Structure formats: C-alpha cells, structure tokens
Amino acid sequence: MAQSFEVPNGHSVEEHDLERTLNPYVTGTSVIGLKYKDGIILAADTGGSYGSTLRYKSVERIKPIGKHSLLGASGEISDFQEILKYLDELIIYDNMWDDGNSLGPKEVHNYLNRVMYNRRNKFDPLWNSLVLGGVKNGQKYLGVVNMIGTHFEDDHVATGFGNHLARPILRAEWHADLSFEEAVKLVEKCLLVLLYRDRSAINKFQLAKITEEGTTIYPRYSLKTFWGFSAFQNPTKGAVGSW
Amino acid sequence: MSRRGDWVYENNGGTCVAIAGADYCVVAADTRLSTGYSIYTRDYSKICKLADKCVLASSGFQGDIKALQKNLSARHLIYQHQHNKQMSCPAMAQLLSNTLYYKRFFPYYAFNVLGGLDNEGKGCVFTYDAVGSYERVGYSSQGSGSTLIMPVLDNQLKSPSPLLLPAKDSVTPLSEMEAVDLVKDVFASATERDIYTGDKLEIVIINASGIQHEFMELRKD
8 A cells, every 4th residue: 555645735645655755965076995905995085075065074874883894985974974874773783782792894795785775766866976994804805885886996996086087096006015104105195196186076085994903983084275376377368368 | 857777787898709519608897897998898708507417608787797696596595495496598598588578668778698508418598689589509709899709600610600500509619729719819809999898808618528717818008
C-alpha cells in the first residue's frame, strides 16, 4: 500500500510521487590520498561552499573511523555527516562484540560501497565521493567510492578536481615506499595546483596520516602561494580605459 | 530540474572478449577503469571466476557489474550447498540471463561475455545484452572496443558460419596458443583506436587442467 504524506500546501501525496532534492547544497571539493612507506596520507582543504559562496571555512572533511581507518569526503557535507552517523553505529556494534577483532579499512570500504550503491538504487543518493584509507596487520589499503557506487583501490586516489589535476602528478612522481617527508611534499604539490586552479579550493588544509600505530591529524595549515608573475603586473597595460 | 535518470549510470568503459575452442576457452578483458575523459585506475579486473569452469567478463557501469558478479557468486554458493556440485557453464548462463531480466525496468548496465567448458569439456561462450538476451556462440566481444574487435575475430578465427544449415558448432579450430595470440593482437589493435581500452590485458584460459592467468601490457594513452 502506498505511503501518503501531507505536503505544505495541504495536499496529500503518495511516496512514489514525491521529489527528493537531488542537488548538493553545501559541498566540499577534492580529497587526495596516497600510500607511503608506513601507511596512508589523506589531505583535503577545509572549505564548505554554498554554490559559488565560500560559506564555511573550517569544515573537517577527514575523520578517523574505528582504530584502523580514515575517511575523507567531497560533495554534500550533510550527507557526509549522515555517513559518519552510520559508521559510528557500525563501529559501536563491532566494539560491543568485545572479541578482540575490529573492522579494518577493507571492511569499512566494502560497507560504504554497499551503502552508496543501495542508496543509488533507491534514487536517494548520498551525494559524496569518499576516500577510505587505513592500515591493519601491516597491510595498507586505500580505496574510493562515489555516489553511484563505483569503487576501486589504488596506490594513490583523488576525488573531483583532484582526479584531473592531482592524479597526473601522482602518476608521474609516486613510487613505492615514499618517506613521510617525501609523501607530504608530493601531496602539497598537488594541493597547491588545486589551490591555484580549483575555484572552490581554499588555502587552509587538513592533513592526516594513518599507520599501524594509529591516526594523526595535523593542525590546520596554509601553503605559500606565488602571484608575482610578470603577466600579472599592470594587467590593464594593453587596454586603455580598463581597470 | 534534474531528471531521475541523469545521474544513476556512468560508463566505466573497457572491452571484453571470449573465444571457445574444442577443449579450451579464453576469456580476456582490459584493466582500465575510466569515466568521461578521465582514468580512475589502470589496474582493475573486469573478470570474475564464478565456478571452476565458468568465468564472466563484463564491461559497462562498474557499480552494477560488481553487484551483478557478487549476486551470481552468492547464488552459486547456494547452488553448491544444495546440489553438492559446481554449476555448469550453460546453467550459469541461464542464471545470468534471468538475473539480468529481473531488472528489466532498471537494468544492470553491464555488457557480459560468459566463457567456460560445458558438461562435455568443450569450450562454450555466451554473449549477452544488458537485459538478459543471450546466445551460445563460438566467440564474442562486448564493451567499448567490441565494434573494432568483432570483425577481426570473424575474419581470423576460421569458425564455421553460424548461418549454416544444418547448424554447426561455431567453436574455433585454432589451437589454444593461436587463440591467445589472436586475443593479444586484437586488444593491441583496439587500444590504438578506442580511448577507453588500454593499460593492461588480463587473459584467463580455462581448460581440462584448470584456470591459468596471463597478463600483457597495453598502451597507456
């Protein structure tokens, strides 16, 4: 029997006729992840855009999940918060078994794949692209899943603009067993390119690492940018009357 | 206003091929996962072993493909529990068709080729469309490079024509090695002209002694 709802104008509407909002409102931009010698590094800026307005400047888009994983999200921030609620419940139930076992990154990634795909099947998506990285029993794992359920794992991943701008840099310069310092330098190179070229990026970053020992989320910091190019000096030189 | 259907599918590209021989079957697919003009990853397998003598290769929307392969694997496990034996390739072929048609009005965006050995140990290949229409053939290709590959297979495999009467089995008279070499050649050619095909080729060979894997590098551009 079809479920009925009363809509604000007083009419009764059946569930299958309802339209759900299918546009994201407050969004986060790219997340980058890469494997290095001791574990995984995830990085993202802390901006939450409301269309073309930079509405929120301190959004944490990378969160630890359980003991062994880190989750980074781009896309709709409220959907990310709901995903965190789902994962919170998952981790709590896992802990309540109290059997010494804990959900590793592979399991969490698989869970997220199923959630995202099933929501897509109901035409009610969580409008996010997620990066899931972690280490368990010495095994490093880095995976992505997007809002329709496409998922894969790789040595380096990125969402959104990062796929276009950061992945080529990572493909050229990533190699196995990067030291922490080398990995951070590589990530910062990618973040800088995104800062210059992605309209929704801001100069305030969250960097997180996860190793066998545990998670570390570093204090927010900014990158140095350079705008002193000669082409930017005296920009109206060739256009008399412009400003 | 965004329409219901705009965002639910994406084509992650790639090409799959299967060739049946007298006592073997070769199933192959590239390992590129892409979207639009971007590459997600160069190292992604489109091939899934469903049973001892039955291998599925699929191209299309990866979310649906993974769900479909998982579904079939689970059904096969149940079959094994109930019948104490592996599913034969023709049985799996029918199951795949039924599974696809089940979602006739919200399809699995998956283009499949199923390859393996039938109950007599002869090579068999089944080719599908997205909603379960299928046919047993001697060879087939599906996916973004299939239009480039199929004519070459028609020309090079020397199989009896499927149009002959009385119907003749269209397995190729080529040897296993010749078939594998041909697969490598057609993928190298498809990679040249199809932007969604490339990176690496994964080949699975099923014969009386079991399943072997082989890999070959393809152009990465």
